Amino acid sequence: MRVLVVEDEQDMAASLAWGLEAEGYVVDVAADGVEGLWKAQETNPDVIILDVMLPGMDGYELCRTLREQGHWAPVLMLSAMDEDLDHAEGLDSGADDYLVKPFSYPVLLAHLRSLARRGFGARPAVLEAAGLVLDPAGRTVTCGGRQLDLSSREVAVLEHLLRHKGHVASKTELLQHCWDALYDGSPSVVEVHVHRLRRKIEAGGGPQVIETVRGEGYIIREEQR
Numbered sequence: 043m044r045v046l047v048v049e050d051e052q053d054m055a056a057s058l059a060w061g062l063e064a065e066g067y068v069v070d071v072a073a074d075g076v077e078g079l080w081k082a083q084e085t086n087p088d089v090i091i092l093d094v095m096l097p098g099m100d101g102y103e104l105c106r107t108l109r110e111q112g113h114w115a116p117v118l119m120l121s122a123m124d125e126d127l128d129h130a131e132g133l134d135s136g137a138d139d140y141l142v143k144p145f146s147y148p149v150l151l152a153h154l155r156s157l158a159r160r161g162f163g164a165r166p167a168v169l170e171a172a173g174l175v176l177d178p179a180g181r182t183v184t185c186g187g188r189q190l191d192l193s194s195r196e197v198a199v200l201e202h203l204l205r206h207k208g209h210v211a212s213k214t215e216l217l218q219h220c221w222d223a224l225y226d227g228s229p230s231v232v233e234v235h236v237h238r239l240r241r242k243i244e245a246g247g248g249p250q251v252i253e254t255v256r257g258e259g260y261i262i263r264e265e266q267r
């Protein structure tokens with residue numbers, strides 16, 4: 043999952059990025075509204091965490107502009123307790139959820155997971171395919187009730203494919219959503235991880251769920267045979 047954090051308070055932005063990366067998210071940070079808008083257009087995030095009071099362009103305006111341009115990533119707005127967060131204006135601008143600072147980290151994570159579910163239409167709390175179950179909250183994957191020993195990157199790749207069932211994900215797309223923004227290596231690293239992921243799933247008695255679409259990428263199909 044790729045998260046864009048738009049926050050002008052450096053300490054807040056850094057601690058959010060650090061914490062989210064530790065949870066296995068890919069994080070981009072923007073320090074003002076204009077940079078935030080540009081990064082939202084460029085990085086195609088799965089969720090945007092958006093501070094309301096920003097230099098350049100405030101959170102409301104940024105959100106409204108994104109929606110006008112047809113960007114529909116779920117937006118979680120942050121405001122300080124002493125700021126008068128105008129929920130009506132936020133809703134009109136197209137935000138999906140709110141959090142008032144200071145907030146606890148577990149609460150932020152819960153909001154993000156809930157938004158990620160909403161972002162791709164109605165989705166269950168756990169992601170499933172043919173007996174393979176991924177729990178985004180615990181970052182665990184089980185197969186027939188047995189837990190698989192997967193790296194956080196392998197979980198991220200599997201999560202992306204499960205969240206977009208029926209859609210062929212290219213290696214570039216997987217790199218964008220599962221590797222951090224600074225990674226500039228070859229897309230063949232995706233092949234290596236998918237290969238390892240398949241081996242671990244099948245060694246755990248799991249199904250062959252990840253299909254290769256030659257020259258295009260990988261897919262987990264909606265209906266498993």
Ligand code: CA
Pocket residue numbers: 049050051093094095096
């Ligand atoms: Ca601010």
